[in-house]
Amino acid sequence: MIPLNKFMPTKTTSGRHSRRNFLLAGMFSVLGALWVGLQKLFGRNQAMQYGPDSLSATAGGSADAFPHSPHVFGTVGDIHTDDFDPTDFLSAWNFNDLPPEERSDYYQETSRADGSTLREYTFIAVDKEIEIAPGVYFPAWTYNGQVPGPTIRATEGDHLRIRFLNQGSHPHTIHFHGWHHPAVDGAFPDQFVHPGEEFVYEFDAEPTGVHLYHCHSTPLKRHIHKGLYGAYIVDPVEPRSEARELVMVMNGFDTNFDADNEVYAVNTVAFHYMNHPIRVRTGKPVRIYVINVTEFDPINSLHIHAVFFDVYRTGTRTTSHEYTDTVMMCQAERAIIECTFRYPGRYMFHAHQSEFAELGWMGVIEATDAPV
Amino acid sequence: MNKLNNTSNPDTEKTRGNSFSRWTLILLPLVLLGLLIVIILFFGPGQGLRTNFPPVEDLVIQRIELHREDFAQNTSREMILHVLNNGPSKTTISQVMVDEAYWPFTITPKQSLGHLERARIHMLYPWVEGEAHEITLITSTGATFSKGVDVAVSSPTPSWSYLGIFSLLGVYVGIIPVFLGLLWFPALRNIRTRTMHILLSFTVGLLAFLALDAIAEGLEIALRLPESLEGIAVLVAGFAGSFLFLSAVSRRTRERAETEQEEFADKVRQANTGPQVIIAYTIALGIGLHNLGEGLAIGSAYALGNIALGSMLVIGFALHNTTEGLAIISPVARKQVRVTHLIWMGLLAGVPTILGAWIGGFTYSAFWAVLFLSIGAGAIVQVVHTIFTQMTVDTDRLLTVRNTFGLGAGFAVMYLTGLLVAV
Numbered sequence: 001m002i003p004l005n006k007f008m009p010t011k012t013t014s015g016r017h018s019r020r021n022f023l024l025a026g027m028f029s030v031l032g033a034l035w036v037g038l039q040k041l042f043g044r045n046q047a048m049q050y051g052p053d054s055l056s057a058t059a060g061g062s063a064d065a066f067p068h069s070p071h072v073f074g075t076v077g078d079i080h081t082d083d084f085d086p087t088d089f090l091s092a093w094n095f096n097d098l099p100p101e102e103r104s105d106y107y108q109e110t111s112r113a114d115g116s117t118l119r120e121y122t123f124i125a126v127d128k129e130i131e132i133a134p135g136v137y138f139p140a141w142t143y144n145g146q147v148p149g150p151t152i153r154a155t156e157g158d159h160l161r162i163r164f165l166n167q168g169s170h171p172h173t174i175h176f177h178g179w180h181h182p183a184v185d186g187a188f189p190d191q192f193v194h195p196g197e198e199f200v201y202e203f204d205a206e207p208t209g210v211h212l213y214h215c216h217s218t219p220l221k222r223h224i225h226k227g228l229y230g231a232y233i234v235d236p237v238e239p240r241s242e243a244r245e246l247v248m249v250m251n252g253f254d255t256n257f258d259a260d261n262e263v264y265a266v267n268t269v270a271f272h273y274m275n276h277p278i279r280v281r282t283g284k285p286v287r288i289y290v291i292n293v294t295e296f297d298p299i300n301s302l303h304i305h306a307v308f309f310d311v312y313r314t315g316t317r318t319t320s321h322e323y324t325d326t327v328m329m330c331q332a333e334r335a336i337i338e339c340t341f342r343y344p345g346r347y348m349f350h351a352h353q354s355e356f357a358e359l360g361w362m363g364v365i366e367a368t369d370a371p372v
Numbered sequence: 373m374n375k376l377n378n379t380s381n382p383d384t385e386k387t388r389g390n391s392f393s394r395w396t397l398i399l400l401p402l403v404l405l406g407l408l409i410v411i412i413l414f415f416g417p418g419q420g421l422r423t424n425f426p427p428v429e430d431l432v433i434q435r436i437e438l439h440r441e442d443f444a445q446n447t448s449r450e451m452i453l454h455v456l457n458n459g460p461s462k463t464t465i466s467q468v469m470v471d472e473a474y475w476p477f478t479i480t481p482k483q484s485l486g487h488l489e490r491a492r493i494h495m496l497y498p499w500v501e502g503e504a505h506e507i508t509l510i511t512s513t514g515a516t517f518s519k520g521v522d523v524a525v526s527s528p529t530p531s532w533s534y535l536g537i538f539s540l541l542g543v544y545v546g547i548i549p550v551f552l553g554l555l556w557f558p559a560l561r562n563i564r565t566r567t568m569h570i571l572l573s574f575t576v577g578l579l580a581f582l583a584l585d586a587i588a589e590g591l592e593i594a595l596r597l598p599e600s601l602e603g604i605a606v607l608v609a610g611f612a613g614s615f616l617f618l619s620a621v622s623r624r625t626r627e628r629a630e631t632e633q634e635e636f637a638d639k640v641r642q643a644n645t646g647p648q649v650i651i652a653y654t655i656a657l658g659i660g661l662h663n664l665g666e667g668l669a670i671g672s673a674y675a676l677g678n679i680a681l682g683s684m685l686v687i688g689f690a691l692h693n694t695t696e697g698l699a700i701i702s703p704v705a706r707k708q709v710r711v712t713h714l715i716w717m718g719l720l721a722g723v724p725t726i727l728g729a730w731i732g733g734f735t736y737s738a739f740w741a742v743l744f745l746s747i748g749a750g751a752i753v754q755v756v757h758t759i760f761t762q763m764t765v766d767t768d769r770l771l772t773v774r775n776t777f778g779l780g781a782g783f784a785v786m787y788l789t790g791l792l793v794a795v
Contacts (some may be wrong), residue, residue, distance in 0.1 A: 072496070075467050075474045131475070135466030135483075135512050255514025262469075262510060270474065358473030 002210065034307045067121075073358060074271045077134035084130065084146045086267040087276055090246045093153035094119070106144070116157045119205075124148070125168040125193075125215075125228070132253045132263045132272040133360060140227035141168055141215070147268050148249040149230030152213070154205035156234050162201040166193045167212070172223065173199075175216035175330065176232060179206045187216040208236040209315035210289040212249075225254055225295035233289055243287040243338065244280050244372075249299045250292045250329075250351070250361065259296055263360045264351065266290075270360025273349075277366035282344050286365075289315070290327070291334040294356075295312050295327075301328040302337070303352040304365070309339030341367035429511050431460030431485075432598045432737075433519035436507060437527040438499050453493040453507060453519075457600035464512040470497050471505055478653035488600060497522045528733050538671055538729040545670065545693060546663050546725025551718045553697015560705035566703060566774065569763055573775040575699040576756050577782020579655070582696075583752040585790070586662050587611070590745035593738050603742055610746025611753075614661070618654055618754040649713060651758050653705045656717040658751030660724040661697045665745035667728020695785055696721060703759060 006145040026227045049187050081087075088097050110118040119224050123143050130147055143149030154160055166172050171194045173186030180203035185191065193199045215228030251268060254262035263270045294300040303326040310320035310325050315336040327335055341347060350362035414586025437452040451470070457463050464484040468477045477495045485491055499505055501524055508518040528534040560571070587607075700717050731740065763770055 073473055076476050132514075133467055133510075135464065136510055136514055137512055138514055195547055253514070255510065256516045262514065262516060355472055359469070360474065 008172060027341055036102060074274060074362075075360070078275060079131045079134050079269055079272065084268070086272045087278070088270045089146075089148070089151075089267050090248070090278060093151040093231075093247070094121075095150055106150070111289060112159065114157075116159065118157065118159045118161065119152075119154050120161070121150075121152060121162045123162055123164045123174060125164070125166045125172045127168050128172075130227070131277055132255070132265070132268055136255065136263065136270075138227075138253050138255055138263075140171070141170070141223065142227050143174070145231060145349075147227035147229075148214070148251065149228070151231040151233065151247050153233040153235065156206050156208045156237050158205040160201075160203055160205055163198065164193055165198045166195050169195060170223075171217050172215045172228060174201055174213050176201065176203070176213045176235065177211040178232060179203065185216075189218075192217050193265070205234045207316055208234050210234075210291060210336050211314075212291045212293065212334060214293065214332075219348070221259075221295055224293065225252070229293045231291055232338075240283065240287065245283040246278065246286065246288045248288055248290045248300070248302075250290065252294045252296065252356070252361075254296060260297055262293070264294070264300075264356040265360045265361065271362060273365075275361025277346065277364040279366050279368065279372040281342055281372050282341050282367045282369050285338060285340050288337040289334070290337055291330070292329040292331055294331060297353075297356070298328050299328055299353075300356065301326060301352045302335075302349065303327075304339065304349040305347050306343075307339050307341060307347065308347075309337045312336040312338070315350050330354070341365070344368050383511075385399065387681075428459055428461065429463045429515045429517075430457070430598075431463055431509055431511065431517040432456045432458045433507060433509065433517065433591050434598075435758065436519060436521050438521065438524055439529065442519035442528050448496065449498050451495045451497045451499060451505075451507070452533060453491060453492075453509075455485070455491045455509065456598055457487060457489050458600050460487055462486050465491065465493070466512045467510045468493060468495065471509040472508075482694070501525065530734050534733065535730065539726050539735045540724070541670060542667055542726025545729075546667065547718070547722035550659075550697040550700070550722040552766045553694045553699075554701055554714050554718050556698055556699045557705070557709075557714060562703065563705060565767070568702075569767070569772075570774050570778040571702045571705065572672065572759050572763055572786075574741040574780030575702045576759055576788050577779040577784070578695050578699045579658075579752045579756050579759075579782075580779075581783050581786035581790070582659070582662050583749045583756070584666055585786075586745045586749035586752070590742050590749065593745070594742045597738050597742065601739055606739065606742050607746045610743045611750040614658075614747040614750030616750075616756045618657075618751055619757070622654060622754075622758060622776045624651060629706040629790075648703045648707055648762070649709060651755065651762065652700055652709075652713075653715055653720065654751065655700050655703070655755045656720040658748055658755050659699065659721040661744055661748030661751055663693070663696075663721060663748075664724035665741060665748055665789070667725040667730075668732035668744065670725075671729035671732025671734075693722075695782075695789070703762065 002371050014324070021312045040218065094109075095103045098106065105129070108120045110120075112118055124145075126142055126145055128140055128142050128347060129137045132138045140147050144182075146179045147298050152160070152162075162174060164172075164174050171192035173192055175186040178199075184201045184203060186193075186201065191199075211234065213230055213232050215223040217223045229249070229251070231249055233247070248266040249268075250264075252265070253263040253268075255262040265272065275323040288302075290302055292300045305325075308323055308325050311322040311324060312318070313333075313335045320338075321335075325338065344367050347360065347365045347367065349365055350357040432455065433453050435454040435457050437450075437454075439450045439452070441448045453468075455465065462484055465479060466483075467474055469475065475495055475497055477493050479491050479493045482491065493509075499521075503524055505521045505524055506518055507521075508516050510516050526535075563571070588695075590607050590610075591604075594607045597603035597606075697718065701723060702712070728744070731737075760770065
């Protein structure tokens with residue numbers, strides 16, 4: 001049996017309140033209001049208070065400089081990265097972010113006679129509260145306790161075997177984009193894996209490119225926007241050129257369930273790469289695997305400042321489709337982006353839907369001359 | 373109390389014994405109730421009552437202040453939100469959005485608010501004059517609570533100039549018109565009973581309109597209040613409280629005056645306060661409270677940028693409120709009333725407008741608005757009751773054609789002048 005503590009949802013308890021607290025609070029708020037009123041009436045200037053419990057701005061500036069600081073945007077504070085660190089996610093595939101002894105619980109590779117590899121994965125669906133912006137928790141449905149789910153990466157012709165255990169509260173599946181037999185498509189009701197059950201998805205990795213997987217249980221919208229999706233990369237037999245490789249899954253979260261996202265991001269956490277820039281080296285090629293799984297909005301996009309890049313749509317062909325600085329995708333569309341940062345410095349990147357950008361889908365790539 | 377101390381009386385002895393057991397019986401349910409609370413608190417209401425549902429959160433943004441400060445190089449613009457936790461459970465404000473963009477903020481005194489606790493959120497945000505903004509709070513559970521600013525204008529901050537503006541507003545709208553109305557006093561001398569009754573009916577019409585206006589306004593605000601503040605209960609309590617209190621006071625005064633107690637009668641004569649003068653004062657008080665509510669409405673509308681204070685509005689209020697002065701003097705029209713009394717009545721009715729404008733302009737609170745409006749309405753209805761009672765002393769024919777006409781005319785005058793001042 002696989003240790004699951006890591007993926008267990010965190011318990012929340014609501015605070016108890018007593019009648020006495022209520023009365024005291026009422027009394028003090030009346031007294032407080034009177035006092036504030038008096039102060040106001042007599043024109044006393046109130047200095048801004050920064051109590052021990054109060055927050056101060058961190059994104060892009062400091063509120064301490066009030067009132068001369070510029071008007072900055074973004075969230076306040078930082079997330080807890082113990083469970084999921086978006087920076088680690090960028091270059092984590094086949095569970096290479098886990099220590100070897102733990103990794104073998106979820107991933108094993110075996111060489112085959114024809115030179116290809118058998119790759120065996122264990123995926124577990126669990127309900128888990130995840131932090132999608134500092135202090136904002138979302139009751140997600142996850143693969144292995146993280147959103148996006150673990151990235152699967154294989155070489156074309158490899159044989160994949162994914163053992164899927166559903167320990168969540170609803171029926172789930174894993175539906176892969178890629179060649180496979182319809183019997184393992186994970187889309188029809190008789191293919192739903194019910195809570196407590198398990199299923200093995202087995203197929204050969206093809207075609208070459210950047211793909212995705214997601215839950216195909218119904219209602220579809222909810223199963224996707226609750227967090228059941230991830231990246232599936234198939235490398236060509238002839239390896240791609242050497243590059244710094246980054247996985248970016250464009251997603252969004254409807255925290256109040258009004259069919260409209262409150263948070264947008266790449267790799268789940270709003271503004272995370274603003275606060276923690278992605279470090280790359282100047283002059284060295286960078287390859288980004290971009291996948292759009294944003295629910296509710298017809299399209300999403302990626303724009304990188306101050307550079308131009310080659311776009312390989314779906315990553316299935318070796319010729320560049322476009323040389324641009326902005327690429328647009330509908331849900332499940334994906335692309336490989338290749339570029340080189342000429343100058344050291346901070347390059348902003350974001351959705352070029354300003355609304356998404358200001359709701360979290362914005363970050364910084366920091367290029368430096370030193371090795372990263 | 374004397375009885376209890378007198379232990380020699382066997383009768384009382386018996387009462388004491390009884391009272392001991394009576395006290396025990398009175399206290400027993402309370403003790404048991406205490407025990408029940410202790411059991412619930414320490415042993416829980418049983419697993420069956422507990423749920424794993426997310427807590428119901430309900431935050432209310434009660435007020436949004438917008439400020440701007442100009443410096444040599446730049447302009448700093450701020451937003452200040454006043455937030456109340458109207459829900460039963462502890463709620464944490466995690467992030468703040470303005471117009472669908474996350475924005476940095478500071479929050480005092482704390483992020484996590486218990487039931488009915490308040491917080492103040494400060495943001496540097498480049499709000500745009502004359503345009504609309506929407507602020508959304510997102511809690512730790514992802515629930516969102518929004519409030520809009522329809523027309524963004526700089527909120528008045530307590531300063532001498534704003535104090536001056538609001539005072540002037542109060543003088544124009546409250547004091548001057550009321551005193552103009554009082555100037556009719558000499559003209560009303562020596563009128564006949566019949567004319568007097570038409571005048572009183574006219575006054576009742578005016579007052580009825582004011583009472584309805586205050587109740588409607590109070591109801592409208594009460595329905596906007598956070599549910600836990602029980603706006604309707606406040607409205608009813610304010611109305612009933614002032615009505616009953618004033619009824620009790622005027623009854624007591626009248627009874628004392630009627631029983632001809634030498635001293636009191638002298639005092640009343642000296643002070644020139646007959647029952648009618650008291651009615652006049654009560655009317656002044658009721659109108660004063662109504663004007664306090666009116667001041668609140670004007671002040672807050674001005675502060676929220678909802679009205680442009682054109683000359684039309686001031687003229688409208690002047691016409692509207694002049695009739696209030698008439699309402700005050702009609703019960704004492706045929707009496708000898710010292711000028712000082714008239715001045716006091718005018719001030720009592722007019723000055724609250726200034727107070728209301730101050731409060732409404734600087735720290736508008738819907739709760740207090742409901743309370744003041746309902747108290748005013750209760751006072752006015754009590755006055756209407758008193759005037760009718762007074763009229764029946766002179767005659768048993770109350771609703772004559774003339775009186776009904778007067779009543780309708782009073783209502784119509786208020787209605788028509790009210791058309792000019794739709795805030």
